[in-house]
Amino acid sequence: MLSPESTAIVRATLPAVGAAIGEITTLFYRRMFADHPELERDLFNRGNQAAGDQPKALAGAVAGYATMLVEQPDVRPGAMLARIAHKHVSLGITEDQYRIVHKYLFAAIVEVLGEAVTPEVATAWDEVYWLMAGELIALEAKLYSEAGVEPGQAWRGMTVVARTQESRDAVSFTLRPADGSPAPAFRPGQYVSVAVRLPDGTRQIRQYSLSAGPDGAQWRITVKRMHGGDTPAGEVSNWLHDNIDSGDLLTVSLPFGDLTLAEGDEPLLLASAGIGCTPMIGMLDHLAATGSERAVTVVHGDRSPADHAHAEQLRTLVAALPEAELHRWYEQPAEADGEVRTGLVDLAQIEIPQGVRAYLCGPLPFMRATRAELLRRGVPAQSIHYEVFGPDLWLASGN
Known part of the structure; x- marks a missing residue:
């Protein structure tokens, strides 16, 4: 929990830091990579750096964590931190690298905000950083331990x-x-x-x-x-x-990731688009192999049948589940029937079971639209889970 003194300072300075956080994180990465080129060469995704996605994701995570500390001090941002921790252990991140990040991140804050960063402001935001880092380090140590490996040795x-x-x-x-x-x-x-x-x-x-x-x-x-x-x-x-x-x-x-199929008998919605079908195929394969009788609604959207990876396996797995149904949308015209439609995925056209647990994976616009429709239909936010391929810009945008 953030100290009362730091809470007041972070609350007062959060608008200024939030407004500049994109500039701060961009400068942070540039300076850190200049001094530690091995990190850019051998660890960080340079595609995400070139597109600007990684700085946006870091900015969103830091700002989101700070906001929760001051606005909801009794609530831990578990989903956000778990997602980051799983990604870190899959990359082999270790505790010592948090000190490198701290050095360059705070140098960037001072450079961008200048005289506004008084010693008191610096102390308050330092506390924010190490609270977040401490939680991530602990989560990552647990994940490494559960995997039976030393940190960084996955x-x-x-x-x-x-x-x-x-x-x-x-x-x-x-x-x-x-x-x-x-x-x-x-x-x-x-x-x-x-x-x-x-x-x-x-x-x-x-x-x-x-x-x-x-x-x-x-x-x-x-x-x-x-x-x-x-x-x-x-x-x-x-x-x-x-x-x-x-x-x-x-x-x-080793395998990591927090989008995992929950055990139980509640109905499932597996909604994907494009290559986002891959975790859903894994879930369906497991359900079929274990003889599951859960009600499963499977939704997939793609550009065309020729672009749809695992299309035949998807039909086979759905057919193997006694309480499963499949709905497909293709942007390019395909032969329409009760299962296949032309256009973008539209959940308004299908029935959503009561008590459903939903899993989403695909491009961000698809997941935004799908989640919005599920919320409109009364599905609780905590029952909607998602996977993002790449930096989590959904979190960065406050969703």
């Missing part, structure tokens, strides 16, 4: 045992531990990080959802090729498409 060598074309732009890679051990367990909906060494010598890391249920022997990830020029966006996915085949070795993290 990487494993995985052999590609199969490469399968899932749509015109998506391939799946089936992975097994290179040392012959069983594949580590995971919860349906989780992801792994994949680290690759690119031709320019950089080590870049990206996260991919596990697109099959846990079976104890192997994992599967599905990777979409990105189009759009020579920007860093998609460089790892495209490298995997162009260079990896059966028999190759990949460096992969």
Whole structure:
């Protein structure tokens, strides 16, 4: 809990800091990478840096955490911190790196805000930072411990045992531990990080959802090729498409992620768009393998049938569940029937069961529209869960 003295100062200065936080975080990353180029080269996603998404996400997290400390001091921002902690352990973040971040973040605050940063203001925001950092460090230590590894040591060598074309732009890679051990367990909906060494010598890391249920022997990830020029966006996915085949070795993290299928008998809504189908396929695979009789409404939107990864498997899994129904939308005209519609996903056209637990994954506009419709239909916010591929700009925008 923030001290009373710091609470008053943070509340008074939050508008000024909030207004400048984007400039602060941009300067922070620039200065930190100048002094520690290894972080940009080997740890941070340079595609997100180039697009400006990572500074926006950091700004949103810091501002959101500070706002909650002063406005709701008895409430912990559990969802936000858990999401960050899972991402950090999948990257191999360790406690010492928080001190590096602290040094450059506070230097940027002083430079941007100038004389407004009195010693009292600096002390108050220092308290905010270390409260947030302390909670994250504790969460991450617990995740590392639960995974049975030392901090930063979550990487494993995985052999590609199969490469399968899932749509015109998506391939799946089936992975097994290179040392012959069983594949580590995971919860349906989780992801792994994949680290690759690119031709320019950089080590870049990206996260991919596990697109099959846990079976104890192997994992599967599905990777979409990105189009759009020579920007860093998609460089790892495209490298995997162009260079990896059966028999190759990949460096992969243990599974992490807080979007996980809850046990129980409540109805489920699994709503996805584009490559956001991957965690939903993993959940459905698990439900089918365990003989689930839960009511499951599956919704998916895509550009066209040819772009829909795992389309046939999706139909097969839904058919294997006695209380499941499938609704699909394609932007480009497809043969319409009771299951397939043309256009964007529109939940207003389908029935939402009472007491449903919803899982969303896909582009941010899709998730915003889907969540808004669920809230309008009376689904409680705490029953709506989501996964964002990349920095969580949803949190950064205050949703």
